[in-house]
Amino acid sequence: MRRKLFNDLYQHLPKKEFTILTGARQTGKSTLLRDLENECKKDKLPTVFINLENKELLSLLDANPLNVLSFISSQDQRTIVFIDEIQYLGDPSNFLKHLFDDHVSRIKIVASGSSAFYLDDKFRDSLAGRKRIFQLRTCDFEDFLTIQDKVELWNEVLNIRKLPGYKSLMIDRLKVEWERFMIYGGYPSVVTEPDIKEKKEILSEIRNSFIKRDILEAGVRNELVFHQLFKILAEQTGQLVNFNELSNTLRVRSETIHNYLRVMQVCFHVALVRPFYSNLRKELVKMPKVYFLDNGLRNSLINNFQDIPSRSDRGELWEQTLFRILADQHDLDHIRFWRTADGKEVDFVLPDVENPFAIEAKFNRNLIKESKYQVFQEAYPAIEFNFGYLYPWSEDFFRRNLFKGFAQT
The missing domain is CATH 3.40.50.300 (P-loop containing nucleotide triphosphate hydrolases)
Structure with a gap:
């Protein structure tokens, strides 16, 4: 396909x-x-x-x-x-x-x-x-299904989107596929490999052999430090990138960290998300956040392919997945985050798109505390605010606004 x-x-x-x-x-x-x-x-x-x-x-x-x-x-x-x-x-x-x-x-x-x-x-x-x-990025969920010749499942996603009260007989199958998508990512050779052990081996090969070629072609001098940085970033996905802290941890100059991060971005492995701010005095965060452009590569770097409910990083993994959904719909430069000095934050803000909106990622709807986001909503009433949550799983997952960019085709 x-x-x-x-x-x-x-x-x-x-x-x-x-x-x-x-x-x-x-x-x-x-x-x-x-x-x-x-x-x-x-x-x-x-x-x-x-x-x-x-x-x-x-x-x-x-x-x-x-x-x-x-x-x-x-x-x-x-x-x-x-x-x-x-x-x-x-x-x-x-x-x-x-x-x-x-x-x-x-x-x-x-x-x-x-x-x-x-x-x-x-x-x-x-x-x-x-x-x-x-x-060409690794597969999004549509490509993930279609290159496996599971077009009927993608058509079911479209039916769910079109019919507000529709109850799908395939919703459990879609859940299995979505969780597999979150864990193993979208590299085509990984997606089309049915054996779980082989999926992990292919990701290991991509992580080691093919990224080594990126390192060589980019002229990176210290391959060991590059890989160490790569793994640290995988463990800290969705967190602020503190260049001085990374420099001290890896015992290299801050300029080296900046250079290696640039290589990772140009090689389409990671993206840095910049802070959004207006003129609130408390909005003083200047460091970017880091996200990976494929979940499978990120999970291979941290060697964690556990089922989603049993993962200690399930919240981070969902936030990482939500970032990728947004990245497939919008220019990366349009995706920002909002954070204040006293810890208030919103995961994703897109102020420059035609209809500005913001999304806070929550793994489970029961974790949402709406009062925490009142400051943002009062400061930016023109930006539509929503929660993006994964569970409880139902047809409504595919009906939410976060899917409107690719589920209408």
Whole structure:
């Protein structure tokens, strides 16, 4: 089954701008390029597929960007050239710029690349107006179900959303799938692996081997400290990032912590959420919070795959999951948190979206104490305030506003 980003990518193929597909390693970028290539062939569009892990092809294109034109046979149509792992080129930004400026009428490039490409400042500067970036994250719940060929469960989610009084005969199955989604995350190879032990092994491989490649390509010097920081952040998901404290704990400079965190962000593993404040005198928190972009990676780092009800970190895990839901619907820069010096806080505030709202994550509805959030509501009456809770489990879970971004498709 195809990822839902496929449709957006396919619709962009006729556009003049080059198409750039980005995302963490092992999120399925290569598979998605192959799906696009196959669809183009069905539509009888001329295509070329170049995988730059092939050293001969890499050497050829590094020698001269115009060598890519030798693979084009069509003189009547613009050829779609798929380039996988474009970051291996010596100067990928110049390669794309040169082909766009001089040969855009003959060639449409659809390229995937890992983080090393996007660490290059020239990518942003020289390709302005020449490319559109699409980010492929690990699976959200819709992709999680559909790539397992459980489309009937996703259709049931849509039925629940459409019919206010609808009682689902599949609600218990949806609960099992949702909890598995929270524990093992959305890497496609993990999602499609039925054996639990193998799921853990695949996550371990991603955690060790593939992230090691990110470390090498980013030029990180101290791999041990990087991994130690990664694990600490996994244990502290949803908490404030105190750079000085981390620096003292790991015995490295604060600048090193900042640099390693930047690498983790550019590699699409973590996101930093900034504080929201207006002019309340007590709003003086400046440190960001950290969240992971995949629960499975986070749980692998802390080696905790326990069932949700028995987990000591179930509240943090739910908050982490709620962040990912919001990240799939909104620009990361729009997600903030609110906290005062005396400890009052709201987990997520989105003040810059069309209809501003805030959500406090609570694992269980019985844990909610509404009076704790009165200060925020009085200070920001124009921001709609809601609670996002996981239990008690019912159809209403999929009817709440936190799902309105992707459950209406």
